[in-house]
Amino acid sequence: MAPVPPAGRDRVPAGRYGNKGSMMARLGERLREFRIQAGLSVRELARKVNLSPSFISQIENDKSRPSVGTLYALAQLLNMPLDELFEGNGGSEGSIADTQDRIPHGRHPADVWKLSEYSNRVSVVHPSHRPHLDMAEGVVWERLAATSERGVNFMKITYAPGARSQPGGGLVTHDGFEYGYVIKGQLEVTVGDEVFVLKSGESLGFDSTIPHGLRNSGTDVFEGIWFLHT
Helix, strand or coil: CCCCCCCCCCCCEHHHHCCCHHHECCHHHHHHHHHHHCCCCHHHHHHHCCCCHHHHHHHHCCCECCCHHHHHHHHHHCCCCHHHHHCCCCCCCCEHHHHCCCCCCCCCHHHCCCCCCCHHHCECCCHHHCCEEEEHHHEEEEEEECCCCCCEEEEEEEECCCCECCHHHCCECCCCEEEEEEEECEEEEEECCEEEEEECCCEEEEECCCCEEEECCCCCCEEEEEEEEC
């Protein structure tokens, strides 16, 4: 299981990053659903991930954001695929068929492609309809597209200056592989004993079972494309 921070280390008021309305994936609601399915009380879950019960409650009520590391730990403990966190939210993500009438004619690929037997297996998402997760320290995940394949996350990630995937600089581990590409800014990626500083146009891939962590070591906002396969 991924290492988790001491209780309260990644406590950040949800309101700090603003309210993006119905596009915000209901992270707390999904975590509560999986906790109940696992037969765990808030206190039991808190003890297992070394966090305070009040902080777990605040996450479930969307009053605080977990760090990336804490999110991984909760997902693994509850046997919850990360892509499930983007489900059941107010976003309007979907196939060509159900996006075609939302985008003005001539501005969407669906206006060119003819609907076929493949339309329910193709995901085309307008920027205004991306489900997203806001986490501690100014980290945001936006899902760019999704098909019926599980355990795959194709995302745009944003890190505010100084933001880390784990408060205090800790490292996390989880199943799968990660691949990233830098759009703008600078990202320091620690993988095991190696530290890589990536800048615009650079990319990397690594085995996620190796302890790793991400940090925006620059003075500007970092944006990148991230592919996570678990």
